[in-house]
Amino acid sequence: MAISTKQAQLTVQKLRHPVKARLLQVRRKAQITPYLVRVTLTGDDLDGFVSPSFDDHVRLFLPPVPGEKPVMPTVSEQGLVYPEGQPRPVLRDYTPRRYDSEAGELDIDFVLHGHNGRAASWASAAHEGHYVGIGGPRGSFVIPCDYAWHLLVGDETAMPAIGRRLAELPRGKRVLAIIETEHPNARLNFETRADVTLQWVQGVAGQADGMSPLERVIHRLQLPDGDGYVWAAGEHSSIRAIHQHLVNERGLDKSRIRAVSYWRHTAGEGHEVFGD
Ligand SMILES: Cc1cc2nc3c(=O)[nH]c(=O)nc-3n(C[C@H](O)[C@H](O)[C@H](O)COP(=O)(O)OP(=O)(O)OC[C@H]3O[C@@H](n4cnc5c(N)ncnc54)[C@H](O)[C@@H]3O)c2cc1C
Structure with missing residues (x-):
C-alpha cells in the first residue's frame, strides 16, 4: 500500500556522506557565556562540507598542544588510517552549530565544563590560526x-x-x-x-x-x-x-x-x- 503524503512528510531520513578528514584553522573565537565558547573554523578543506541536520556531529582531531597541527588520518576503504609511529590525535564529537559555505566558516560551540577535558581546554586556549582537524559528518538523521x-x-x-x-x-x-x-x-x-x-x-x-x-x-x-x-x-x-x-x-x-x-x-x- 502506498504510504500517505502525511506519513511521508513525517518520515525521518537517514543519509550517508563520503567521509573526509579536513585540517582547519581558527578564524575567530567568541565567549558566548562564561561557560560556552564559539570557535569559528575556516580553511580550503571546508570545501564540500555538508551538514543537513541539527543532529549531525563532526569528530574533532585535536593536537597534543593547542597551536600545533594534529596528526591527520587518511581515509581508506577500511576507514580512517593514522600514520604509523606518530601520536594519534585526541578524538571528540561536536555539533556543527553553523556552516556558511559562502564565507567558508564553520562554528563549533564548546561547553567549558571545568573538568580538564582535552576538547574544552583546547577551545579555551584557541587563538586565530590554531589548527584542528575534523572528520564527518558521516551521516545525518534528518x-x-x-x-x-x-x-x-x-x-x-x-x-x-x-x-x-x-x-x-x-x-x-x-x-x-x-x-x-x-x-x-x-x-x-x-x-x-x-x-x-x-x-x-x-x-x-x-x-x-x-x-x-x-x-x-x-x-x-x-x-x-x-x-x-x-x-x-x-x-x-x-x-x-x-x-x-x-x-x-x-x-x-x-x-x-x-x-x-x-x-x-x-x-x-x-x-x-x-x-x-
Ligand atoms: C554527537 C555529539 C555531539 C556533541 N556536541 C557537542 C557540542 O556541540 N558542544 C559541546 O560542548 N559538547 C558536545 N558534545 C559533548 C562532548 O563531546 C563531551 O562533553 C566531551 O566529553 C568533551 O570532551 P573533553 O575533552 O572536553 O572532556 P573529556 O576528556 O571527554 O572528559 C573529561 C572529564 O569531563 C567530564 N565531562 C565531559 N563533558 C562534560 C560536560 N559537558 N559536563 C560535565 N562534565 C563533563 C567527563 O566525565 C570526564 O570526567 C557532543 C557529543 C556528542 C556525542
Whole structure:
C-alpha cells in the first residue's frame, strides 16, 4: 500500500556522506557565556562540507598542544588510517552549530565544563590560526519539520544542536525546549521564527528520587496532542532514563523519539543512541 503524503512528510531520513578528514584553522573565537565558547573554523578543506541536520556531529582531531597541527588520518576503504609511529590525535564529537559555505566558516560551540577535558581546554586556549582537524559528518538523521510539535530536551552540550534547530524550524512551528544548565548565567538567547516555549532547568542531580533535574521535569510534563517528535541529548544516564520513561511508561512511539548520549560522568565513550 502506498504510504500517505502525511506519513511521508513525517518520515525521518537517514543519509550517508563520503567521509573526509579536513585540517582547519581558527578564524575567530567568541565567549558566548562564561561557560560556552564559539570557535569559528575556516580553511580550503571546508570545501564540500555538508551538514543537513541539527543532529549531525563532526569528530574533532585535536593536537597534543593547542597551536600545533594534529596528526591527520587518511581515509581508506577500511576507514580512517593514522600514520604509523606518530601520536594519534585526541578524538571528540561536536555539533556543527553553523556552516556558511559562502564565507567558508564553520562554528563549533564548546561547553567549558571545568573538568580538564582535552576538547574544552583546547577551545579555551584557541587563538586565530590554531589548527584542528575534523572528520564527518558521516551521516545525518534528518527529522522533518512537519510534525505538529517538537520537544527539544538537553543539557548544555545539546544547546548547539537545539540552537541550530530553533534557527532552522519554520515560522510559527510549535516547539517546547527544556534545557538544563548548571549555572543560571549559562543560559542563552536563541534566534528563532518558531513559536517556542523555552523552559530552563537548574538543580542538583542525585537527590532522593535519583533523577536528574531534566528527568524530573519530563516526568511532570504533559505531552501535547497530535503528531509530535521528541529530540533529547545530554548526559548518558539522564537521557537514557528520559528515553525509557517516555517510551516504556508514557507509551511514546519509538519512531517519534531520538535520544542520544553526548557524554558520561564516568570515563568511556559518551556517544550512544538509545533505542537504536
Ligand atoms: C554527537 C555529539 C555531539 C556533541 N556536541 C557537542 C557540542 O556541540 N558542544 C559541546 O560542548 N559538547 C558536545 N558534545 C559533548 C562532548 O563531546 C563531551 O562533553 C566531551 O566529553 C568533551 O570532551 P573533553 O575533552 O572536553 O572532556 P573529556 O576528556 O571527554 O572528559 C573529561 C572529564 O569531563 C567530564 N565531562 C565531559 N563533558 C562534560 C560536560 N559537558 N559536563 C560535565 N562534565 C563533563 C567527563 O566525565 C570526564 O570526567 C557532543 C557529543 C556528542 C556525542
